[in-house]
Each structure stands twice: as C-alpha cells, then as structure tokens.
Amino acid sequence: MDLGIEVDDSRPPHVVVAVRGEVDIATAPKLREKLVELASQGAKQVVVDLDGVEFLDSTGLGVLIGGMKRLRGLDGDLTLVCTQPRILKVFEITGLNRAFTIYETVDAALAG
C-alpha cells in the first residue's frame, strides 16, 4: 500500500502537503520523513491536506503531532485540511481536534 504525498510550495509562506491513501504503521514513516525534510528546509507554515486519505490510525496521528511540535518549536505551525467524517472522528475521540487547527478547504487554511 503506497502513500501519495504531493508538496506544493507555490503559495508562500505556506507549504501544502496533500496526502493520499492509507496512513498506518507501514506508511506513516514516509509522511514523517517528508515533514522533517520540509522543516529542515525552512518551511514554517505547513498545511497537511488529509482529504485524500482513506484511513488514518494512531500512528498517523503521532506523525502529525510530531510535525506540529517540530514546527511550533521553530515559530511555525502545522494545520490540517479535512472534511471526511471517518478521519475527523479519529481526532475527535482522542481530543486532538482541539490541539490541531482543522480547516475545511486548503484555501481556508491558507487564509487562516
């Protein structure tokens, strides 16, 4: 199962990371590597678009938390785009919907 990751850095200061597929123990490391790479390259405002994600479990949550902490430590932030009820539910039952800022569209995240 492959994880699709597309990076769009054409709208500074934001970098949009669109994720597709299933984020679990097998694929989450690829997302972690990408977030670490972006932070090390100086990205500060990272928007992770989860609308193409079909499945996300606690391993994926851990990667997003790690990315957010890393970016906030650099005076940046990691925000999310997600409208899928099944994915939002994972954030809600862990209470992490209150730790992350979650937008309905990429445009809203860029304006936020």
Add this chain to the structure above:
Amino acid sequence: MEGAADRVLCLEIPPRAEFVAVARLVVSTAAKSRRALADDRVADLTLALSEACTNAIEAHGAKEEADRVTVRVDEDDERLVVTVEDRGPGFDLMELPTHPAVTDPNRLNFERGLGIPIIRNLVDEVTFTSDEGGTTVTLVLRCPPSIAGMGPDELLELEDVDLEAAWDDEVTQ
C-alpha cells in the same frame, strides 16, 4: 472463546508493518459479509483492529520475535468477536500512561500510546490479557447476523430459487 460458536476465519500474518493493511482488508470484508453492519461500524472495527495489530507488531519488534500474529474472527447470534494474539513480551495494562487533558499543553508529549484509548472508544467491549508469552486483545461488536440470520451459504442457496415462479405463485394467491 466463550459463547461464540462459529469461527469465521483465522489469519496468521508476519509481524511486519505492511501486513496490517492485509488484516484490515480481510477482517472488514468478513465483517461486512457476515453481519448486518452499517459502514461506520465496519470502519470502527477496522480502525480498532488496525490499532491492535500495530501494537502486536511493535511488541514483536521489541522482542525481536519472528513468530506470527494471529487474527481470528468468530461470531454468535449477538456478537462479532475479533481476536489479535501476539507472541511479544507482554505488557502491564496498569502501567500505561494516563494522557493529560486535551487542554493541557503536555498532551502533545504523547505521540504514542493513543491506540488503546482509540480501541476502547470504538468497540462495544475490549479485553486485554497479557503475560510474558504474549498479549491477546479481544474486540467485541454487538450486532445482528446478516439478513435475517442467514449466512452466505444460505444466501447463495436463495439464488437457486426460481424467483419468477415464486412471484407467479404470490400474485395468483
């Protein structure tokens, strides 16, 4: 397993990350074919299973154990029961960290350990048994059997019925 008479399937997977997706696919397919479950409930079960398999595989990694992780699906009239058994070093449930409230900034120090709270939230019952020989997680969904108690074999037999003749009988009565 107490009370659940019928084994739906037994799957053994290597304790490797890429096989968790296989377990999700097999168990969700079995659940949908055997029980009258809404899509959301199947998604809940699939996520809980994924968390249990993830923990099982990580447990094997901790012990460098090459044994398989066993996933079983059983059912009775009222329940679908999914069991994930690993042969890792076991753990003490009482020693799991308690997460701070979500309003506490320290909450974000917990990048791991979210799996068991997620499991507890998604299934009707969960039990953990663990010792130095491994851990077994049992996930229970309370749900009716598929279509009026008929399993796939009985449903397949239905296809042999001459529906046109049955319809004619119905309208002529």
